[in-house]
Amino acid sequence: MQAYVVCYDVTKDKIRERIAKTLKEYGDRIQYSVFEISLKNQNELDILCNRLKNIADEDTKIGFYRLCANCRQDSRTLDGERLAEMPAVVIL
């Protein structure tokens, strides 16, 4: 599995809601415009990006930051709590 933190800036509410709805299929909402998601591989990232491109408009900004196990280990909230505690393996 490949873990990503996804952050987005979207102007229009309708578009923001559709983007959030799509990302919910892949992981958890952490903040208003931030998701932590798990993808099987690069191909699934490409598929997700194509889906989001069909929703996005010219004002939409989306960043996908990869998080390896070590980086997840070192990620934290302001209060020192762990972040990105994705399951290493997703049981289907």
Added chain:
Amino acid sequence: MQAYVVCYDVTKDKIRERIAKTLKEYGDRIQYSVFEISLKNQNELDILCNRLKNIADEDTKIGFYRLCANCRQDSRTLDGERLAEMPAVVIL
């Protein structure tokens, strides 16, 4: 250097502005509530968190996601552009 992507949810404008102003000392604003920053070490992260705790209120959420060189390499925007291209070494 240690690279982080920092995402925050802040309700009050004044607090959000002060948090952004503080983060600007460490890196670049990427989105409305997202910065990419470089820190020398864990100690500098602790110092930064203490500074931000003095600004934050109970509604403030801040996440610090660590980005190693490999993760930065695999991070991208919706349009496939590179993200987190921090300089490996900061020339003082």
